[in-house]
Structures are given as C-alpha cells and as structure tokens.
Amino acid sequence: MTFEEKLAETIALLHKIAGEFSPAVFANSFGAEDMVITDLIAKSQANIDIFSLDTGRLPAQTYALMQKSAEQYPSQPIKVFFPQTAATENFVNQHGINAFYESVELRKACCQIRKIEPLKRALAGKKAWVTGLRREQSPTRTDLGNQEYDSGNGLEKFNPLIEWTEKEVWAYLRDNNIPYNALHDQHYPSIGCEPCTRAISIGEDVRAGRWWWEDPANKECGLHVKK
DSSP states (O other): OOHHHHHHHHHHHHHHHHHHSOSEEEEOOOSHHHHHHHHHHHHHTOOOEEEEEOOSOOOHHHHHHHHHHHHHOTTSOEEEEOOOHHHHHHHHHHHOTTGGGTOHHHHHHHHIIIIIHHHHHHHTTOSEEEOOOOGGGOGGGTTOOSEEEETTTTEEEEOTTTTOOHHHHHHHHHHTTOOOOGGGGGTOSSOOOGGGBOOOOTTSOTTTTBSTTSOTTTOOOSTTOOO
C-alpha cells in the first residue's frame, strides 16, 4: 500500500469515527504520531474532541509543545486532565517521590494514579477513543488492528496510524510543517514522564527508552493493555 493510500484510509477512518461513534475523543500525548493525528483532525474537520493527560511529571519540552499546539490549532482545543490531588499526595507521602524505580508494582501504581484514573474520566460518556499507536512501535503492539473493542473502558478504540511506518510519520510532519516535541531531535522517539524516559542508542527499539529498567516485552503503563 502506498503512503497516499494509507493517508486516504486514515482520513476516511477519522470521518467514520466522527460519524458513527460520536461522541469520540482523541488521546494526545504530544508524540510524533499524536501530532499527525491532531493535524489530520483539524484539517479534515472531523468532529473528534482532543484531550491530554498531564501527569505532573512531563518534560518541559512536552509543555512547550502543548502551548505551541494550542496556538497552531485554535479551532481544535485540547482539554487537559490531571491526577486526583489526594491520591497523588498519598502515594508520594507513603512511597516517595520516585518510588516507581523500586518495583514494577510501585511503577504501575504510579501510572494508575497519574494516567489510568484520569483516562477513565476523559473517556466517561464517550463511544470511542482514538490513539496514535503503531504496530512497529513495540512487541506489545504487534497484534493490534485499526479498530477493537476496549472492554476495560467499555467503548471502541481506534488506531488510525497502525500501519504507518516511522518514516511516513516524519515525512508527514515535515511536509506539513507540524510542530513536534524537541526531545525527538535528542534521540527520544517515545516520550512519557520525564523520570521514566531516556534517549535511546542506535539499533534499540523505539520504546527502549520508556521504563528502560523493566522487561521490554511487558512494559506498558496500562493505558493500552487489553483486559
């Protein structure tokens, strides 16, 4: 399939989502793929709202892109969801500010508070959510399709860029002058919370910098784990 065909299918899928699964939302974490989808939603005028999860531990470069996106896409506002204050305070006071380094269990507990619970609120009352997942990103994503039922959240989940390659993502960004996270130019292909993300070396998997101290076959925050 040519890139032009993939692009046409992606736009068609976005319009299908908007037409058949309203209200639908797109989860933007300000990675390269997410900026592609943000641009496509804005340009195609697909009726899909956009939200983002601010964990409170994001890199400064992500916040800079968040501001730049608001300026570039004024017609497509991004609603931000934050962790519950009490839960965050309790976790930090009980386990420490960087407890996620100590065990997988504590790392997942941190993700639960800072990501999973806010996601539940963001998806409440929605019929579908859109992500920027691609098949080649991780061993945990090789069996994903462009549509599946998310039983954990009780709605349809769409991955419009599932078949896109990294090269195609970056060609679209550059050809359309789309802003992107400055950390990508510092060898950060996948960006999450600042203390849980590092740059990668040549030859490493694109998500090797996420939770680099854990088993690569299992490291997901829980947002995209099938129940």
